[in-house]
Amino acid sequence: MTNPRPFADPYLKDDGFATGRIRLSGYDAMAFSRIRKELSGGDFDRSANQQRVLRGIAAQVRARADEPGFVERGVLSVMEHLDTGGLPPSELFMLARAVASVRQDRITTCVVGGTLGNAGAASVVFPDVAQARRYGDDARQDARLSGC
Structure with a gap:
């Protein structure tokens, strides 16, 4: 890799x-x-x-x-x-x-963005929910992402 x-x-x-x-x-x-x-x-x-x-x-x-x-x-x-x-x-x-x-050339990988923060003493990720929804909507019909 x-x-x-x-x-x-x-x-x-x-x-x-x-x-x-x-x-x-x-x-x-x-x-x-x-x-x-x-x-x-x-x-x-x-x-x-x-x-x-x-x-x-x-x-x-x-x-x-x-x-x-x-x-x-x-x-x-x-x-x-x-x-x-x-x-x-x-x-x-x-x-x-x-x-x-x-x-492999048919696989697109994406990382949903967001911010890092804390919940109490724990470090947590707050994902960009709107971006995640866009990825889901993009892939819903044909299982393809047009880009990340």
Whole structure:
């Protein structure tokens, strides 16, 4: 995947992530997806990073889906390491095959803007509800976003 900016986190990834094309291990993907306090856009930049990680995973699934056993090993790994909410292996397999069939150039990712604030002692996100509605309205008819 491509990282647009260098960043680090003293708790999750002290040596950080470089700018440019990077390859993430499982731990690094988790850290890349969770870090927010060190990013100028906080939760909003974290959301964009989560989308980057998911796109990278989807690209790997697409690129390797025809390798014998690749999808099956992935399903077993997901079952071992993630809570699938009781989804059976057969449905995870079908989901992986569906991911493999989606062309990446047909995917648009957006992060709804907003502001950061506090509710009591908790840091919270106040999304731009009007923008979120516009995205929803834009995608409602044909599942396409014209741009973000």
